[in-house]
Amino acid sequence: MQTSKDFAREIRNVTLKMVYNAKASHIGGAFSMADILSVLYHNVLKIDPTEPDNENRDRFLLSKGHACTSLYATLGLKGFFELKELDSYAANGSKFLAHTSHYIPGVEISAGSLGHALPIACGLAIAAQKKHKTWKTYCLLSDGELNEGSNWESILLAPQLKLNNLILIIDYNKIQSFGFVKDVIDIEPLSKKFEAFNWETYEINGHDHEELLATFKLCDNDGPKPKVIICNTIKGKGVSFMENKLLWHYKSPSEEEYNQAIGELNL
Amino acid sequence: MRTAFIKELIEEAKKNKNIFLIVADLGFSVVEPFIELFPDRFLNVGIAEQNMAGIASGLATEGYNVYIYSIGNFPTLRCMEQIRYDICYHNVNVKIIAVGGGYAYASLGASHHATEEIGMLRTIPNLTVCAPGDPEEMRAITKFTSAHNGPCYIRIGKAGEPEVHKKYDKSIAEVKSGDILNVINGTDIAVFSTGSMLDYSANFISNNSLKASLYSFPFIKPLNKNQFTDILKKYKRIITIEEHQLNGGFGSTILELINDLKETKTISSYPEIKRVGINNAFYSIAGTQDYLRKLAGIELQLNYFEL
Ligand SMILES: [Mg+2]
Numbered sequence: 001m002q003t004s005k006d007f008a009r010e011i012r013n014v015t016l017k018m019v020y021n022a023k024a025s026h027i028g029g030a031f032s033m034a035d036i037l038s039v040l041y042h043n044v045l046k047i048d049p050t051e052p053d054n055e056n057r058d059r060f061l062l063s064k065g066h067a068c069t070s071l072y073a074t075l076g077l078k079g080f081f082e083l084k085e086l087d088s089y090a091a092n093g094s095k096f097l098a099h100t101s102h103y104i105p106g107v108e109i110s111a112g113s114l115g116h117a118l119p120i121a122c123g124l125a126i127a128a129q130k131k132h133k134t135w136k137t138y139c140l141l142s143d144g145e146l147n148e149g150s151n152w153e154s155i156l157l158a159p160q161l162k163l164n165n166l167i168l169i170i171d172y173n174k175i176q177s178f179g180f181v182k183d184v185i186d187i188e189p190l191s192k193k194f195e196a197f198n199w200e201t202y203e204i205n206g207h208d209h210e211e212l213l214a215t216f217k218l219c220d221n222d223g224p225k226p227k228v229i230i231c232n233t234i235k236g237k238g239v240s241f242m243e244n245k246l247l248w249h250y251k252s253p254s255e256e257e258y259n260q261a262i263g264e265l266n267l
Numbered sequence: 268m269r270t271a272f273i274k275e276l277i278e279e280a281k282k283n284k285n286i287f288l289i290v291a292d293l294g295f296s297v298v299e300p301f302i303e304l305f306p307d308r309f310l311n312v313g314i315a316e317q318n319m320a321g322i323a324s325g326l327a328t329e330g331y332n333v334y335i336y337s338i339g340n341f342p343t344l345r346c347m348e349q350i351r352y353d354i355c356y357h358n359v360n361v362k363i364i365a366v367g368g369g370y371a372y373a374s375l376g377a378s379h380h381a382t383e384e385i386g387m388l389r390t391i392p393n394l395t396v397c398a399p400g401d402p403e404e405m406r407a408i409t410k411f412t413s414a415h416n417g418p419c420y421i422r423i424g425k426a427g428e429p430e431v432h433k434k435y436d437k438s439i440a441e442v443k444s445g446d447i448l449n450v451i452n453g454t455d456i457a458v459f460s461t462g463s464m465l466d467y468s469a470n471f472i473s474n475n476s477l478k479a480s481l482y483s484f485p486f487i488k489p490l491n492k493n494q495f496t497d498i499l500k501k502y503k504r505i506i507t508i509e510e511h512q513l514n515g516g517f518g519s520t521i522l523e524l525i526n527d528l529k530e531t532k533t534i535s536s537y538p539e540i541k542r543v544g545i546n547n548a549f550y551s552i553a554g555t556q557d558y559l560r561k562l563a564g565i566e567l568q569l570n571y572f573e574l
Contacts, residue, residue, distance in 0.1 A: 123325015
């Protein structure tokens with residue numbers, strides 16, 4: 001039987017192929033969140049690829065829309081659409097834009113400009129709360145994106161409204177557009193910040209599938225607080241020469257790099 | 268108009284369980300009756316307009332018809348990208364309400380002068396842009412937006428504007444998208460007024476016994492092209508008036524539309540057009556709304572009415 005780790009490997013393979021074919025960017029951030037997506041879509045989210053708009057589904061909102069490739073790969077592998085449709089990624093006329101698009105089955109919102117998904121996620125969580133629905137809202141943010149003030153407006157409000165059905169995930173890969181997070185705007189101590197803002201706070205290894213799954217289970221509680229899972233991750237995780245390198249926020253792999261990456265992913 | 272808005276919204280909310288009101292910590296002594304009746308469909312998100320717009324988008328996705336309410340530039344310019352992207356690009360059912368259009372908060376200074384938002388908002392696809400001219404139009408526009416499925420912006424003046432249509436024995440029970448409302452019937456020259464300039468324009472025409480027509484434009488976008496074309500054909504001169512910058516505002520809308528009608532040969536010629544509005548300036552002087560309007564040149568002159 002396929003494990004979430006097998007699934008993560010497939011996600012990275014499909015992602016790499018998309019980025020390589022389209023000569024696209026942002027593979028580093030797509031890889032850092034691949035294990036999170038894998039555990040979410042393999043084990044956690046209550047979703048049905050044949051009914052992407054089922055009103056009782058869990059909602060997953062990707063805020064770092066530039067890392068859309070691994071989400072598209074995840075959804076394609078899950079059967080939300082034909083996997084081969086991804087061959088058109090970023091090509092003329094394709095609906096698979098290089099940022100998430102809500103016109104793709106399974107994608108809840110379009111994102112591209114940072115700091116937009118969490119307020120929308122709060123709106124969804126409020127709706128579920130008002131309507132006494134049991135589905136949950138998951139929202140995945142990047143670390144650099146925490147520079148955006150709009151996120152902090154939501155981070156202030158969610159505990160006030162007791163949005164315990166909201167699970168925020170931070171892909172803390174320590175790198176943002178222009179360098180290391182700690183050198184641009186150090187967001188440490190991040191866990192303490194969320195605790196001080198009255199969030200139920202977890203800090204884990206975002207590549208450890210057991211820990212991810214266990215933490216998502218812990219978040220399934222009736223306590224009053226919204227949940228945040230700070231996932232310590234590595235940008236470019238899975239391909240040695242991409243790991244922890246700012247360059248792979250921008251660069252597309254050459255043929256040689258592509259072949260080496262394929263080799264490493266499938267060791 | 269503020270009062271007319273909340274009263275009508277309450278009436279609509281009684282019938283429509285999906286109407287939801289969010290404020291960004293403003294609306295004191297306005298929205299309380301709504302909160303009392305519908306505590307479960309009201310939210311104060313605090314002083315955080317970007318969050319308010321995003322939350323509204325989320326709630327609308329889940330089936331609510333969400334009104335977001337604040338004053339001046341806060342629910343518009345402050346969260347313009349959320350309006351464009353979260354609301355209009357996703358084409359969700361959110362109604363943006365800004366109280367204090369133009370110089371309604373005159374002496375509070377430039378931060379509170381809402382004089383550019385129409386120009387910005389009317390460039391955004393999917394968004395209906397409204398500026399009702401008196402309490403009756405306000406009620407009709409509120410009713411319209413409660414039934415309309417899609418994003419709308421509504422510019423409200425303040426409190427205490429007089430009923431204009433009633434004064435001229437007209438009544439506006441309902442408006443359809445793009446409706447243009449005739450207030451005074453005259454010849455040769457017509458004043459096209461939007462938003463709170465209506466009362467001033469009506470008084471100017473009446474007090475000076477001018478033979479001009481007056482039309483109120485509660486919609487700036489879209490406009491009913493057929494109705495507009497029929498009106499246009501009757502006049503030799505049009506005077507547009509708005510409490511907004513001339514650049515990109517209501518008068519610009521009229522010019523663009525006329526140009527396009529001419530280009531597509533729907534009309535063969537068109538009238539002279541005089542635009543009245545703010546001429547690319549900020550004002551840093553205290554005073555009443557009337558004082559600032561005058562200072563900014565938002566006033567009609569008798570010679571505009573001489574052919
Ligand atoms: Mg990062």
